Amino acid sequence: MPDWLMIVFRSIGAVAYLFILTKIIGKRQIKQLTYIEYIVGITIGSIAAFMATEMDGPLYHSLIAMAIFTLFPYMFEWLAMKSKILRDLFEGTSTVLIKDGKILEDNLKKERWTNEDLMEQLRIKNVFRVADVEFACMETSGELSVLLKSQNAPVTPQQLNLQVAPAEEPQSVILDGVIMDEPLSNLGLNRRWVRMELEKAGVALENVFLGQVDKGGQLYLDLYDDKLKVNAPQELKLTYAQLKKCQADLEMFALSTKNEQQKRIYQRDAEELQRVIDQVMPLLMR
Structure with a gap:
């Protein structure tokens, strides 16, 4: 068999074997890899490249070496679960970079970050002033976690004692000018x-x-022609406005009538309709 054809077969085998080992190790993202997993990934990749091109050594030597290196993440993960000291050693610890609006320069140097790096990560979190930050730390994954000061944090509906409809995934019923039947049926x-x-x-x-x-x-529609504007649907808002109008009409009837019995009926109906409006408002005012 020609050498070039042997390299092709060995390369395909190396990729397939490497894929199986990667599935075994797990599917963490690159930024979530621990030090050990990062080292093992580089080493296994080097062995796989050597296995594909080295024609002299036996193939099974490389396969055994790759399998052994695959066991290391499991072994270190088991040790980390048993001991916090080993867990901190293998996976690292988080580092506080900002506290009470003040940058901790020593910790920043410890992580080899510049102030430009810190500001870039803050902007990714939609934070543009260090003084607005109560607490920020660099996690073991390399991500920056940011807690804004309470006076600068976005207000939530819960803080305003408002009820909102639960967020639900919309269904795509038209893709590239073609109607999708399955989402429609759902x-x-x-x-x-x-x-x-x-x-x-x-x-x-x-x-x-x-x-x-x-x-x-x-x-909701997005068109190929960006110059054309499609108005957002207004049916739910119109329904809410109609309910409010009916409730206001009932209150007006209660004020204008001189019949006490009818006045009580109108007032009662207005109050009941207001309770219904309060219940359906989170669904209508999206």
Whole structure:
């Protein structure tokens, strides 16, 4: 067999064997690898390259070496679970870089970060002023965790005592001008509904790059022609406005009538409708 053909077969075998070993080790992202996993990954890759091109040595020597190196992450992970000292040694510890709006320069130098590196990571977290940060630390994965000061943190609906609808994944019902039947059926809709919505929006199907339907049954369109603007669906907001108008009409009837019995009925209905509005508002005002 020619040498070049042997190299082809050995390379394919090395890639297949390396793929199996990688699946065994796990599927962490590169930035989440521990020191040991990083070292093992480099070493196994070098052995695989040697196995593919070295024609003199037996093939099984390289296979055994790769298998042995694959066992190291499991062994070190088991030791790390048994001892925090070993866990800190193998995986490292987090480092505080900012505390109470003040950069800890010694810790920054310890991690070999410059102030530009720190500011870049803060901007990735949508933080542009160090003074706004209560606490920031570099995790063992290399990621920067940031806690803003309470007066600078975004306000959540829970802090405002507001009820909001749970976030749910929209279904893509149009892709590249083609209607997708499976997402439509999951929503209990059909092609006829899609075409009616497109007709109301004044948009041709072939001009739709992406069409998504949220849980409320509203269709959002992104067109190939970026110059064309499609108004966002307003059905849910119109429904909310109509309910508020009905509630206001009931209150107005209660104020305008001189019949006490009717006044009580209107007031009671207005209060009940207001309770219904409060319950459905998170679903309507998305």
